[in-house]
Amino acid sequence: MSEQLNDSQTLTRYLLGALPAAETERLDELSVTDDELAEALRSAENDLIDAYVQDDLDGAALAQFKTHYLASAQRRERVAFAQAFQAHAERSLTLAQTEIPAKARAQTQTEEAAAEVESERRRSGWFSVRRGFNFLRPAWAWGAGLAALTLLVVVGWLVFDNARPARQDTQTEARAERERQAQEAQRETENQRPTPPPPVDDSARSERERPAQEQAQREQQHLAEQQRAAAQNSSSPGAGSIASFILTPQVRGASQTQSISIRNRVEHVVMRLRLEPNEFTTYRVALLDETGAQTLWRSGRLKARGAANDKILDLNLRAQLLKPQTAYMLRVTNDAGEIVDDYPFRVLK
Amino acid sequence: MSEVTSKRVGRKSGWSLTPEAFKGLLDWLDEGAGSDGRNYLEMRRRLVAYFDRKNCPTPDELADETLNRVARRLEEEGALETDAPARYCYIVARFVFMEHLRARQKDDALSNDLRQRSRAGVDAAPEFDDGQKLSEQRLSCLEQCLGKLEDASREVIARYYAGKARVKIDNRRALAEELGITLNALSIRACRIRDKLEACVRECVGAQENGSSSSSR
Numbered sequence: 001m002s003e004q005l006n007d008s009q010t011l012t013r014y015l016l017g018a019l020p021a022a023e024t025e026r027l028d029e030l031s032v033t034d035d036e037l038a039e040a041l042r043s044a045e046n047d048l049i050d051a052y053v054q055d056d057l058d059g060a061a062l063a064q065f066k067t068h069y070l071a072s073a074q075r076r077e078r079v080a081f082a083q084a085f086q087a088h089a090e091r092s093l094t095l096a097q098t099e100i101p102a103k104a105r106a107q108t109q110t111e112e113a114a115a116e117v118e119s120e121r122r123r124s125g126w127f128s129v130r131r132g133f134n135f136l137r138p139a140w141a142w143g144a145g146l147a148a149l150t151l152l153v154v155v156g157w158l159v160f161d162n163a164r165p166a167r168q169d170t171q172t173e174a175r176a177e178r179e180r181q182a183q184e185a186q187r188e189t190e191n192q193r194p195t196p197p198p199p200v201d202d203s204a205r206s207e208r209e210r211p212a213q214e215q216a217q218r219e220q221q222h223l224a225e226q227q228r229a230a231a232q233n234s235s236s237p238g239a240g241s242i243a244s245f246i247l248t249p250q251v252r253g254a255s256q257t258q259s260i261s262i263r264n265r266v267e268h269v270v271m272r273l274r275l276e277p278n279e280f281t282t283y284r285v286a287l288l289d290e291t292g293a294q295t296l297w298r299s300g301r302l303k304a305r306g307a308a309n310d311k312i313l314d315l316n317l318r319a320q321l322l323k324p325q326t327a328y329m330l331r332v333t334n335d336a337g338e339i340v341d342d343y344p345f346r347v348l349k
Numbered sequence: 350m351s352e353v354t355s356k357r358v359g360r361k362s363g364w365s366l367t368p369e370a371f372k373g374l375l376d377w378l379d380e381g382a383g384s385d386g387r388n389y390l391e392m393r394r395r396l397v398a399y400f401d402r403k404n405c406p407t408p409d410e411l412a413d414e415t416l417n418r419v420a421r422r423l424e425e426e427g428a429l430e431t432d433a434p435a436r437y438c439y440i441v442a443r444f445v446f447m448e449h450l451r452a453r454q455k456d457d458a459l460s461n462d463l464r465q466r467s468r469a470g471v472d473a474a475p476e477f478d479d480g481q482k483l484s485e486q487r488l489s490c491l492e493q494c495l496g497k498l499e500d501a502s503r504e505v506i507a508r509y510y511a512g513k514a515r516v517k518i519d520n521r522r523a524l525a526e527e528l529g530i531t532l533n534a535l536s537i538r539a540c541r542i543r544d545k546l547e548a549c550v551r552e553c554v555g556a557q558e559n560g561s562s563s564s565s566r
Contacts, residue, residue, distance in 0.1 A: 015402070028402070032395045032439040041398075043536040046510075046543060054513055074401050074408060081547050084487040085510070088495075292516035329516070339515055 011044035016064035049082045054293060090294065243319070244270040247330065249341035257327065258345045262319055269317045273332060276341055277309040280334040285315055290327040290344075297321055301335070322347045364421050374420040378434050392416070392435065394544075396442050403446055411449060415442045483554070490553035494546050502542045509539035 013019050014027045030037040051057050052065050069075055243266045247258055262269060273285070283304060287297040297317065304311035313332065322328065330343040378388040393412050400408035418441050423429060429437055495503060508524045511517065525535040 028399060028443075029436075029439050031402075032392075032399055032442065033433070033435040038395055039533075039537045039540065042540045042544075046540060050510065056513060071404060072401050072408075073406075074397075077551065078547065080484075080487060081491075081550055084484065084491045084550065087484070087488055088491055089507075089511070288513075288516075292512040292514065342515065 008040070008044050008047070011041055012048055012061070015041070015045055015048055015069065016061060017068040018060075018064055045078075046082075049079055050086070052079065053082045053086050086293070089291070242266065242268045242270055244272065245345075246272045246274060247343040247345055248274050249276050250344055258343070259348050260345055261348045262322060262324075263349075266319045269319050269322060271315040271317060271330060271343075273313040273315065273330060273341070273343055275304055275311040275313060275332065278311075278334075278340055280340060282335055283313055283332050283340060284335075285313065286331045286333070287317065287321060288329045288331055290329070292329060292331075296328070324349050364417075366417060366420055367424075370420045370424040373423045374416065377419075377423055377429065380434060388434075389416075392438055395435075396438065399439075399442060400446065405446070405449055411445055412442075415445045418445070486557055487550060487554055490550045490557070491546070493553060494549035497549065498542065498546065502545075505535075505539055506542045506546065509535065510543075 010019070010023075011027075014024060017024075019027070027037070027041075031041050032038070048057075048065070048069070052062070052069075057065055070079065243260075243262050245260045260269075275283075281303065282301045284301060285299040286295050288295055299315060302313055302315070304313045306312045315330070324347055327344065327346045330345070332340040332343070334340055375386055375389050378384075378392055380388075382388070393416060396412035396415050397408045400411040405411055415438060419429075419438055422441075431437070432440065498506070505524070505528075508520055511520050521532060521535060525532045528535065530538075
């Protein structure tokens with residue numbers, strides 16, 4: 001089987017009836033006679049069907065899928081199976097999102113992690129909540145790690161009190177609460193200053209990442225200042241509660257997911273995404289569930305700020321989009337829809 | 350080898366498949382490997398997929414017709430040494446397909462009907478909707494069939510098909526690493542499990558539909 005014929009794009013075009021006649025005939029033959037191609041074709045077909053089911057096809061591919069692929073009853077049956085498969089996965093993930101926070105309340109984080117591993121072993125249901133998260137863990141673990149180095153999730157609490165209570169006693173309570181939150185936020189920011197990076201065997205890498213750390217420290221200071229200012233202004237009427245975080249892009253070989261904490265009273269979450277150097281000027285961002293299968297929110301077209309090699313993208317999300325003890329991913333794409341950077345993170349509370 | 354029976358091998362006018370001819374076909378496809386019918390099932394699956402991709406309305410029948418002709422030739426000649434079994438099957442399949450096309454062209458009425466159906470299929474495709482009841486039925490069957498899989502297979506298929514785009518690729522890479530196999534080998538394994546699952550769901554949905562239609566009579 002030639003490399004060219006095995007190319008998954010060619011196979012996809014073959015399945016969509018979009019190849020020239022000669023090439024189609026050649027693949028017809030190989031699909032019966034060549035074990036390797038028969039397997040590759042099977043795999044490509046499954047991926048094509050899944051892409052359709054997950055709304056990942058567009059343009060000509062989508063049109064060809066509808067007109068050519070779905071013209072056969074057997075193939076429609078395969079699509080129906082994939083839809084059931086997807087529905088099952090989504091159902092399980094929904095369960096996961098509702099079940100985990102309840103358990104989390106009862107345990108400390110460490111205890112919970114241990115219990116999760118233990119209960120995972122005992123459960124046999126496929127796509128079960130815990131299993132659903134556990135089987136994805138390697139990918140997440142894989143995704144964040146060097147980020148331990150650049151794990152610069154700087155948590156800044158900008159706490160405003162949204163509603164000025166009408167009665168004096170409520171005002172006093174609210175003020176006390178604001179002061180408490182401001183103090184807590186201050187402590188939290190202090191605690192989350194970048195920790196010394198773990199030893200790395202690649203000194204060149206650590207050299208490359210030093211500017212990023214310094215920049216993150218500057219950002220953190222800036223956030224702390226904003227936070228203090230916010231605390232001072234917190235008595236101003238109509239101000240909403242805002243939490244602000246800086247996320248660094250997923251790095252290959254990383255082993256930790258960035259974690260953020262969101263208080264109950266927070267209404268808006270400002271995410272500052274540090275972009276890897278790229279040539280694009282405008283971007284779109286999508287908030288995805290942990291598997292990347294479901295889009296929970298999409299931004300409009302966004303412009304980054306900062307220098308060409310140190311761009312920051314600011315987002316404003318409604319806090320209610322983010323559930324506690326749940327993992328998410330922010331995906332930045334360019335205008336052509338190509339993935340620029342991924343930012344996996346976990347909401348702790 | 351309970352799935353493989355001579356009844357499945359279809360019909361050919363004027364010649365019927367005997368158990369001996371069928372065994373001859375299985376042995377020939379095995380090329381001495383003793384696959385216990387797996388090679389036959391795999392060849393049949395490939396032929397069905399081939400005819401389906403050619404938009405033949407009855408791909409199963411045409412695949413059976415192809416294998417039937419091969420079995421007949423084997424019985425008549427005792428052995429076929431000109432080509433590898435898969436290649437020979439493809440050549441016969443191509444003849445079967447050409448005959449099918451000619452038959453379609455001869456029959457104008459059928460041709461028109463097929464055109465209309467094809468157009469209807471095209472128009473209907475974007476609205477492709479399986480129906481809520483059937484979807485639920487399929488989902489329930491999927492759960493049953495997943496329950497029948499071995500734990501290891503469930504794990505593989507869950508992780509292999511989880512996520513989209515880069516997440517999916519990363520999942521697969523991580524899984525292959527964990528299992529100590531190549532991505533290609535993992536893809537073959539996942540596809541086989543998925544095929545098995547699909548067949549189980551199809552059978553389950555069919556059985557439920559038959560059950561409900563007979564009870565409604």
